[in-house]
Amino acid sequence: MTARVGLAALAATIAPGSLLAIPADYAGPAIAATLALIRQGTGGLRLVTAPTAGLQADLLIGAGLVAEIETAGISLGEWGSAERFRAAVAAGLTVRDATCPALHAGFQAAEKGVPFLPLRGVLGSDLLKVRPDWRVIDNPLADAPDPILLVPAIRPDVALFHAALADSAGNVWIGLRRELATLAHAARRTLVTVEALHPGNLLDDPLRAPGVLPHLYVDQVAVVQGGAWPLPFPGVEGDEDALARYAEASRDAAAFTHLIGAWLDGRD
Incomplete structure (x- = not known):
């Protein structure tokens, strides 16, 4: 049975130095869990993106928690360059360049149990x-x-993402984002934050069942409403003002630190 835990407890199970798989900004990055990792100071992380990343990677890198990253690209999209990533690369961050198909192939190999x-x-x-x-x-x-x-094959120690729903058994509804299922299949452990709990069994719902990640692939679930904030999430509008402020603040290390301090304190 999948364990249901609080946000801090979920983040605390990610050990320093873990190979951590994270999704693209459009696929449900667990930003609240990322802030919990920053609060806990979980460092030496080796990020691998599925297949790109944005705010989540930039936050962890800017906080000094990332030792290396394998990715097909890091960008804030319409908000511009990921400035903390750029600064870290200039300072010597280890980057393992990849392509989207290569990263998907690596995860799929681990999913299939082949080398x-x-x-x-x-x-x-x-x-x-x-x-x-x-x-x-x-x-x-x-x-x-x-x-x-x-x-x-790419076999992450941990896959971390945000989804819409989980039920009492720990089944998680990921909808159209089938790459999240591949991550969960490939990873040694999968940690998920969700917007809400579903009152029944998601696998009994004929409309939702095709988009369900079964509980045997999920180790822990934390209910975190707005867990992808400030990014948009299906059914939840993004905070464009907060994203604009982040993009501006991230251009300067001191301004970044000040802004993230506010986010960690629950202030925007």
């Missing part, structure tokens, strides 16, 4: 010069030379 998955799209790119762990072999099933890329 790698083949991929073609990266062949011929400069990425191969900086990713010695990606191997190019000759397709063993081809009758003529046919190079193919092998992307190693």
Whole structure:
């Protein structure tokens, strides 16, 4: 049975140095849990994004909690560059460049319990010069030379995301965001914050059941209304003023620290 815990208790189970998988800004980043990690000072994190990230990654990096990141891109989207990420890269943050298909392939390999998955799209790119762990072999099933890329499985220690609903058994409704199911299948542990509890069994609802992540893939759930704030979430409007203030403050380390201090204190 999935454990239902408070937000601080959920964040406290993420150990320093964990390989932490987080989703893109459009797929339910657990921002409240991220602030809890910052409050607890959980450092040395190795982030891997599915397949990109924005505010969540920038917050953790700006707080000095990230040792390295593997990603296809970090951006605040319409709000501009992720300035704390940019500053950290300039200061020497280890970045493992990837592509969206390569990251999805890595998670899918772990999900399937295989050591790698083949991929073609990266062949011929400069990425191969900086990713010695990606191997190019000759397709063993081809009758003529046919190079193919092998992307190693990515098995996160923890997958962390925000979703709309969970039920008493710990089943979580993720809707259309099937990449969250892949993360949960790939990760050793999955921690989820949700907007609300569903009174029945989500798997008994024929309309919701296709979008349900079963409880056997979920370790802990915390109910956190507005858990993706200030980002928009299905059914919840984003706080554009807060995002604009963040984008501006993140350009300066001192202003970033002041703003995040306010967020940690529950002040906007």
